[in-house]
Amino acid sequence: MSTAAEQRSARAPWALTAPALMLFVGVLLIPLAMTVMLSFHDWGQYKGIEPVFILKNWREIATDPYYAEMFWRTFRIAIVTTLLTAVLGAPEAYILNRMSGRWKSIFLLVILGPLLISVVARTLGWALLFGGNNGLVNKLLMSAGLIHAPIPFMFTETGMVVALAHVMMPFMVLSVWAALQRLDPQIENAALSLGAGPVTIIRRIIMPQIMPGVLSGAIIVFSLSASAFATPAIIGGRRLKVAATLAYDEFLNTLDWPLGAAVATLLLVALVLIVVGSNALIERRYAEVFR
């Protein structure tokens, strides 16, 4: 038995979400579907885009080693960036969490703030710091005696990884910091009172508890790095291409839209599979922590 009031309240959520739903179907799902379709169309220098169904673009991506190399470079950069942010960001989040209230909030603002500052401006900063062979970074590293010859940063993968790690670092710190908030400091004290040293405490008490935070941060950093555009385009220059900059080139320089659409579709599918897959793995592995 349903009263009129209950019927109204069953309709209400749909009435409220209908405008947003229509917007998303109309201007998000349909364009995405059109892009997947586009990747099966034909293209020629003179005839433009031909709306037929062929596998030409996909075959080209599958057979031409250029694309395999480009995708491998994209994911290699994303993996190294992710490792770098995890190795540096997790300890920093831990240190941050042990600071007293005032300093904690100041440094949290300093470290998370860059997240909202234009990626173009931040990457420009790295381009200035790298600047040629006698840039500030190289001068500093050489005067500290860490390196003997300048490392080429501009137009190299090294430079891309450093700049990307800086851009992505706030996500990792944030994610580990969130995991640390759930941690009971008394457990650490208990371990201490039972005679555990600092190394044991970090390895046996802290690490297992913040691991889910590190892993979920890693997923965010990986997927954003693999699809990053501004940083690889500015630091990598015109020759060192990654998936996003290649798709941009196909669309706005070569004008081979179907091929660009195929690259973009492949990037999207690969990322969705990786993100969903590793999310499922993490949730199974750390089921107790999430409960």
Place this chain on the structure above:
Amino acid sequence: MRRNGPLALIFHTIFVIVMVAPILVVCLVAFTPEGFLSLPTNGFSLRWFRAIANYPEFIHAFWVSLGLGALSSFVALLFAVPAALAIARYRFRGRDALAALFLSPLMIPHVVLGIAFLRFFTSAGLGGSFAALIIAHVIIVFPFALRLTLAAATGMDLSVEMAAVSLGANGWTLFRRVTLPLILPGVISGWALAFIQSFDDLTMTVFLAAPGTETLPVRMFLYIQDNIDPLVTSVSACVIAVTMTALILLDRFYGLDRVLAGKGVTGR
């Protein structure tokens, strides 16, 4: 809790310096009195800020970015507020799927969105138009507008609304006089965060912008592609100043950690 040791503090100091260095160096170089890229060792000068005036395309792009950010964040809220109220208050079939759909622009790479919108708006005859930019930006800022509104609507005390209803308020009056004022801090913060996201977006916008509708990040990016000179650092310094202002406001009124904490906040 134990305090940080000296080693931890050294690590922390280096970490913070590296995080701040690229932003600081842009702001410093912007004040150089020289005609080339250099740190202002011989005093500060505003010549490169004055030089912006000779590049009307940067000023035009700034207004485009400002208008686009303000308008698309506002439109996004028009859609997001009712949706957030529905998701916060009702348990209905498809609720989780809807929430996932509305947050999905966070998951989809912006380069893919840019391509999809370029294809879509070109076939709709809107290629390169300001209207196309607005619609595209509404989609990418929607998750941010939704999330903060949702947080405010979830934490709201429903008995206040029931009291209003028992006193005879309903429909629009109820929303305008009771619900909206209660969720307003979340709505305003949602607008601010959405504005920052729109104002900073390059990856998606670079596909859609045409001469005349270029946003500031797009203009800067295209400029940097050709050459890097002090002019682009002074423009960047202005952009950083705008963002910092919004950031400090956001932190004062809402708390930056609350804005950023939670899953899947993305920038790029």
